[in-house]
Each structure stands twice: as structure tokens, then as C-alpha cells.
Amino acid sequence: MYEVLMFDGGVYRINELYELVEDIGGFVIQKTQLQVAITVTIAIPSEDRPIIESKTKELGGKLVEVPLAGTEIAVVAPTLGRHHMPHPVCDIAEHLRRYGAITVVMGLARGKGRETAQITADEMAFIEEYDAAIFVLGNFADCIMKEKVRLFEDIEVPVIVVCGPNISSLPNCEAVVCGVGRKAERMRHADEIAKLEETALAVEAAIFKRRNIIDEDPLCVHPAEVKQRVDELESVRQSLRPSPVVLHLDGLRVKVPYDQCKDMLRDIDIFGRKLGDLTTIAPSRLGGSTMIRILTTAQLQTRDNAQSSS
Amino acid sequence: MNISVKGTEEYGNQSYADLFRRILVDLGLANRVEEARIVILPEKPLFLISVRTRKARTTVKLDDIASVEEKGDNTYLNITNESYAPVLLANLWKRFGRERIEQLSRLEVLCHGIKPDLLKAIELDPGQELKKELLDALWRLMPEGFKVHHTLSSETVMTIAATEHVMTDEMILMAKQMQGDMETSTITEEESMPEDEESEEEDG
Numbered sequence: 392m393y394e395v396l397m398f399d400g401g402v403y404r405i406n407e408l409y410e411l412v413e414d415i416g417g418f419v420i421q422k423t424q425l426q427v428a429i430t431v432t433i434a435i436p437s438e439d440r441p442i443i444e445s446k447t448k449e450l451g452g453k454l455v456e457v458p459l460a461g462t463e464i465a466v467v468a469p470t471l472g473r474h475h476m477p478h479p480v481c482d483i484a485e486h487l488r489r490y491g492a493i494t495v496v497m498g499l500a501r502g503k504g505r506e507t508a509q510i511t512a513d514e515m516a517f518i519e520e521y522d523a524a525i526f527v528l529g530n531f532a533d534c535i536m537k538e539k540v541r542l543f544e545d546i547e548v549p550v551i552v553v554c555g556p557n558i559s560s561l562p563n564c565e566a567v568v569c570g571v572g573r574k575a576e577r578m579r580h581a582d583e584i585a586k587l588e589e590t591a592l593a594v595e596a597a598i599f600k601r602r603n604i605i606d607e608d609p610l611c612v613h614p615a616e617v618k619q620r621v622d623e624l625e626s627v628r629q630s631l632r633p634s635p636v637v638l639h640l641d642g643l644r645v646k647v648p649y650d651q652c653k654d655m656l657r658d659i660d661i662f663g664r665k666l667g668d669l670t671t672i673a674p675s676r677l678g679g680s681t682m683i684r685i686l687t688t689a690q691l692q693t694r695d696n697a698q699s700s701s
Numbered sequence: 702m703n704i705s706v707k708g709t710e711e712y713g714n715q716s717y718a719d720l721f722r723r724i725l726v727d728l729g730l731a732n733r734v735e736e737a738r739i740v741i742l743p744e745k746p747l748f749l750i751s752v753r754t755r756k757a758r759t760t761v762k763l764d765d766i767a768s769v770e771e772k773g774d775n776t777y778l779n780i781t782n783e784s785y786a787p788v789l790l791a792n793l794w795k796r797f798g799r800e801r802i803e804q805l806s807r808l809e810v811l812c813h814g815i816k817p818d819l820l821k822a823i824e825l826d827p828g829q830e831l832k833k834e835l836l837d838a839l840w841r842l843m844p845e846g847f848k849v850h851h852t853l854s855s856e857t858v859m860t861i862a863a864t865e866h867v868m869t870d871e872m873i874l875m876a877k878q879m880q881g882d883m884e885t886s887t888i889t890e891e892e893s894m895p896e897d898e899e900s901e902e903e904d905g
Contacts, residue, residue, distance in 0.1 A: 474845045504846020504865050505746050529844075530713040531743040556712040572716050575723040575841075 393613060394440060395420065395460035397491060398431040400452020405429055411446050415439040418615040420460060420638060432460050432491060434615045457491025458595045461614065461638040464492045465521040469502030469528070469542075478574035480527050483553060486587040487525075487594060493637050495521065502542065505534050510542045517676045522640045523549045523597050525590065526564075530555035530572040549597035553590055565600070566593035601640055608687040611669050612661055614638045617683065620659045620666070621645055626652050642670065642684040649674035649681040656681065668694075702734050708741035717741060717842070724841050730834055735857075736886070738879060747872055748847050750839060751860040751879045753886070757828035761785065762821065767810075769817045776817045778810040788825055796823070828856070835859060853880040 398408060402424065408431065412419055417435035435443055447454045466484040468475035475498065484494040497517070501509040518524045526543055528535050535554050540561055543550045550564040555572020568590045571578075578587060618636050621627055626647045627635050637644040645656065649672075657667030666672070666683070669691060675682045686694065704721055706714040717739055725731045733754050740749040763769070766782040766789065780786045786808060793802045793810065803811040812820060832854070839861055847863035851873055854860070860883070862868065862876035 470845060472845050473841065504844075504848075505743065507846055507865060530716045531710050531741075532712070533710065533743040534746075555716055556710060572712070573720055575720050575727065 392437050393417070393434040393615065394437045395432065395434050395457055395491065396440075396443065397455040397457045397460065398429075398433060398443075398447055398452050399455055400429065400447070400450055402427050402429050404450055405431070408433075408443075408446055408450060411442065415442060417443075418619050420615060420618065421634060432457060434461070434613075459487060459591070459598060460491030461640070462492050462522040462598055463637050463639055463644065464494050464594060465518050465524045466494055466496050467518060467524055467526050468496070468498045469508060469539075470500075471498030472503070474503075474573065475527065478576060479553070479571050479578055482574075482578040482583075483525060483527065483571075483587060483590055487591055490591050490595065492594070493634060499542070505538050508538060508542060513676070515546055518546055519548050520644070520675060520677070520682060521548060522601065523551065523565075523594055525551045525553055525594065527571070528552060528554040532556040532558055536561065549601055551590065551593050551597060565597040568593055598640070605641060605687075608689050610641060610685040611688050611691045612685055614641070614643050614685060617659075617661060617666065617670070617685065618643055620661060621656070621683075624652070624655055624659070626655065642682065644675060644677070645681045645683060646677075646679065647681060648679045652681060656683065702731060702736070704737045704739070706739040706741065708739075709744060710741070713741055713743070714739075721838075721842050724838050728834055728838050730831075730838055733831060734835070736883070738883065740875065740879070745872075746844075746847065746865050747875070748844055748863045749860070749872070749876055749879060750842065751858060751876075751883045752835060752839070753858045753883050754831060754835060756857055757826075757831045760824050760826045760828075763789070763823040763825070764821050766825070769820055771817050772811075774814055776812045776815050776820055778812065778820070780808040780810070783808065785825060785827075788827065788830055792823065792825060832859065851876055853877065855880070855884055858883045 409419060412433050412435060415435060417433055417439070420432040420434055423430045444454055464487055466480055468480045480496055484496050487494045499510055499514055524543070524546060528539050535556070535558065540563065544563045551566045551568065552561055552564045553568045553571045555570065557569045558567050561567050568586065571586050578584065615638060618638060621636050621643070627645065630646055632646045635646045653672055656672055657665060659666040661669055669686055671684045671686070673682050704718045706718045708714045721737060721739070725734055735753045735755055737750065737752045740747065766785045767778045767780045770777045780789060790804065790810065793812065797812065797815060801813045801815065803813065805811055843861070843863050847865055849864050849866065849868050851862045851868050853876055858880060860876050860880040862872050864872060
């Protein structure tokens with residue numbers, strides 16, 4: 392079982408950490424360097440945590456728990472207008488990054504208004520590419536309970552609603568975080584930070600639940616193992632986009648164009664098999680990206696049986 | 702500044718009062734607004750806001766805020782009252798275009814090919830600027846999807862009713878009543894009758 396942790400320290404002797412992680416059979420998920428400071432998200436076997444802890448101490452860094460590492464989360468606002476951005480949408484997105492998640496902020500094209508608020512099938516499909524979605528709504532219970540619930544009723548990934556009024560529950564969502572609503576300034580007061588924490592915990596619970604569901608029929612290969620192989624591709628190495636490979640709970644997003652790289656991706660060798668056999672590879676709705684969904688053990692067995700019988 | 706919000710939802714009322722206060726502070730209008738009354742009825746839906754501002758400074762002529770000097774075909778302006786500088790520049794750019802108005806330094810302006818008489822005739826109305834800024838604040842506050850507006854405005858009071866689909870007579874009546882109430886409190890203070898102008902706009 393892998394454990395995801397974040398090293399927060401300096402660049403001095405950082406290669407020693409990378410080598411140690413590799414030696415114990417772990418993976419480096421993400422590196423973010425700011426001059427001489429660096430944060431490294433790593434996935435390591437749980438039993439080897441003390442080794443990494445002692446190395447971290449030796450390097451003068453600290454090890455932080457990142458429960459949302461290896462997930463990509465969409466924070467959705469009704470529109471991209473200044474009524475919703477940058478606060479509180481960006482505050483929530485930024486706070487979730489502290490928990491290790493990669494977050495994406497998006498606004499709906501026709502999400503404004505009360506009865507006129509809409510979400511398109513395209514937008515829903517886009518949101519469903521992520522591990523979870525947070526809908527940031529407004530200040531009126533009447534509007535949210537009667538109209539805005541339509542926005543996320545058909546979305547299949549876990550949805551967390553962040554809103555102003557005190558609403559105990561809403562249909563088709565995992566959790567409701569109340570007391571946020573519209574903001575004209577940054578969420579920096581103690582009570583507001585508590586709300587950001589509450590949101591992060593709600594997302595964490597939803598992700599934990601989804602991880603448990605996935606564990607019932609585990610993936611045939613861990614996404615971090617696939618990432619390690621994908622990282623070696625020349626087109627990925629040359630990609631200038633931030634985080635060219637993003638881990639998901641059940642796969643990964645590779646920020647290279649599907650048309651140009653699909654064959655290269657399919658031919659990657661994973662434990663003696665081709666990546667194309669173990670996953671479904673499809674173009675992402677995020678321009679110039681490719682989605683890789685890893686098959687579960689049962690799905691792989693079914694696929695193998697079907698191929699051997701035909 | 703007194704902001705009162707009436708509506709069917711307590712949380713929404715309180716948060717809109719806070720939001721408006723914050724917006725006014727951000728735009729530097731907090732000490733220009735005397736009173737604001739807001740009515741929010743999400744079930745109708747109706748958003749109604751009426752704001753009374755302090756009286757703006759009176760209209761000034763360009764001669765009063767800058768020295769005007771003819772230099773050949775051009776005119777040289779030296780702004781003596783700094784607080785009017787941004788408004789004056791914006792006005793000159795709008796009137797004559799950026800290529801003819803050259804800002805030499807913070808308070809010096811060279812107007813190419815413009816005679817002093819033409820410049821001296823310019824009048825600046827800070828009240829108009831205040832209205833523009835106030836309108837910006839109201840736009841920021843109003844729910845984004847409420848695109849049907851009915852606006853009432855007088856010298857110091859501005860009232861906007863906003864809804865999503867159809868502006869009913871009842872809503873307009875409420876807006877007029879609120880505008881009247883706000884103006885009445887102005888009259889007792891200033892003993893003067895503001896002039897009425899009415900407009901209605903619909904977009905989206």
C-alpha cells in the first residue's frame with residue numbers, strides 16, 4: 392500500500408531523497424521548486440515511512456501529510472464573472488492545493504441567474520474527467536434548493552457544494568459546506584479559514600469514500616507506476632505545461648495531444664504488458680491532453696478472456 | 702453610512718449588507734454614500750436597491766482648476782487643483798483624442814492644435830463621475846443573472862430594481878416608492894426638490 396507524503400525543504404542534497412525513494416520502490420509524483428526551496432510529493436510503501444522520515448530530518452526539511460495528493464479537483468463557479476471570482480472560488484482552490492490536490496477553476500457558460508442557470512452536456516463531461524467537483528454557490532437557500540441543484544444532478548463524480556445559507560443536505564451531492572457564499576475579499580479571517588478547512592475535510596471524506604470503492608475492485612496497476620513510465624516519453628519531457636502528468640484516483644491526465652501521442656502511450660511497457668492493454672486511452676476535453684483510465688483487475692480479466700476466446 | 706436590507710432570508714440579507722459595505726470601501730465610496738436600502742426577494746425574484754449619496758461638488762470651469770496658456774498653435778495647461786486632474790484628462794482624451802492631448806508631467810498637459818477658448822468652455826461635473834462610480838458599485842453587488850433593470854435617479858438618490866424575466870408593475874411601484882422615501886429624507890435635510898429622470902433598460 393502506497394502512502395503519499397510531501398517533502399518541504401531545500402534543494403541542497405535533494406537528489407539523495409529522489410534516489411532513496413527510488414530504492415525503496417516509491418515514486419516522485421510532483422516537484423515544485425521556488426529558487427532554493429522545493430516541495431516534492433512522493434508515493435512510498437507505508438512500511439518504509441521511517442526511512443524517509445529520517446532522511447527528511449537529515450536534509451533539514453519536513454514531511455507533510457497530503458491526503459488529497461494524487462487527485463485532480465474541479466472548483467466550479469456559476470460564471471467567470473467578478474461576482475464569483477477570485478473570491479471565494481480561488482481561495483478554495485488554493486487551500487486544497489495545500490492538501491496536495493491539483494485544482495482547476497472553471498466557470499459555467501450559462502450558470503448565472505436563478506431559473507436561467509444551466510449546465511451543458513459538454514461542461515458535465517468536462518467536470519466528470521476530474522476526481523471530484525466543488526460547486527461554489529450563492530447566498531439564498533430558495534435559489535440553491537429549488538434551482539441550482541439542477542446544475543449537478545447528473546454529474547457522476549462526487550460533488551461538494553459550498554454555499555452561504557445553512558442547508559442541512561442537498562440531493563446528488565456528497566457534502567454541503569455552509570457559511571461561505573459571495574465574497575468581495577480574500578478569506579483570511581479565522582472563521583473563514585475554518586470554512587476552508589471544513590471544505591478540504593469534506594473533499595477528503597468524499598475522496599476517501601471513492602478510494603474505498605475503487606479498492607473493492609483494485610486497479611490492475613497503480614497510477615503512480617504508470618506515471619513513472621509516461622514521464623520518460625520525449626514529448627512529455629518537452630512539455631512546458633505545469634504538471635504535464637497529473638494523477639487521478641483511477642488513472643492520469645497526460646498533457647500531450649492525443650492524436651500525436653496515442654501510439655507512443657499505448658506502446659509503453661508496464662510489467663511486460665503494453666499500456667494500451669491495461670488502460671483505456673482517450674482524448675481529454677481539456678485541449679491538447681490525453682486521459683488514461685486504468686482498468687480494474689476484473690475489467691482486465693474480462694478483456695483478456697474476451698481476447699483469448701476470439 | 703447606514704445600510705439596511707429587507708428580505709425573506711436572514712443570511713442573504715446580512716451577507717449582502719456586508720458585501721455592499723465592502724464594495725463601497727474598495728471603490729473609495731464609503732464616505733460618499735449616506736444611506737442604502739436593499740430589498741431582496743429571491744422567490745419573486747426581485748433585487749431592489751436605493752442609494753442616497755452626499756451632494757457632489759458643483760460644476761467647475763476649466764479656468765478655475767488650471768492655468769491656460771497659448772503656445773503657437775497649441776495650448777499649454779498647468780493643473781492647479783490636483784483633485785480634478787484625472788477627470789480633466791479623461792474629459793480631454795474623450796473630447797479631442799489621445800493623439801492631440803499630451804501629458805508632459807503629472808500636472809502639465811499640452812493640447813496640440815486646440816485653441817484656449819475651446820478649452821476654457823469645458824465644464825467638469827464631479828456629480829456625473831460619482832454617479833458612474835456608484836453605478837459600478839451597484840453592478841458589482843446585483844445578482845449577475847438579474848438582467849432586466851428599471852432605474853430611477855435624481856440628484857442624490859439612485860434606485861435600481863432588477864429581476865430575471867419580466868419587470869412587473871408591482872416591482873416598478875416598489876422601486877418608485879423606495880425612491881420617493883429616500884428623496885423625502887433628502888428634502889428634510891436640504892429643503893430642495895430633486896429633479897426626476899426615469900429610464901428603463903433591458904438586455905441579455
